[in-house]
Amino acid sequence: MRPPNSRPGHPCNQLQLVSAMEPEVQRVLQAMTPAQKLRATERLYDSAPQLKAAALRAEHPDWSEEAIHQAVREIFLYARS
Secondary structure, eight states: OOOGGGSTTOHHHHHHHHHHSOHHHHHHHHHSOHHHHHHHHHHHHHHHHHHHHHHHHHHOTTSOHHHHHHHHHHHHHSOOO
């Protein structure tokens, strides 16, 4: 079993991520309000399947749209962080 602070969402890990960011990105994120951060997170969440579908289309030009849709659905259904 992993120690509690090794979980992806644990605050200690978030601090490590922030310290590893580019200084400009870090400044932008620190300047954002909680509401702005939430909205940015929502946009990323909404765009992730679209980006994955675009990547799958590029990797598999012979796949139908139904196959792309099914693959994206399965990828996100069984995704783990």
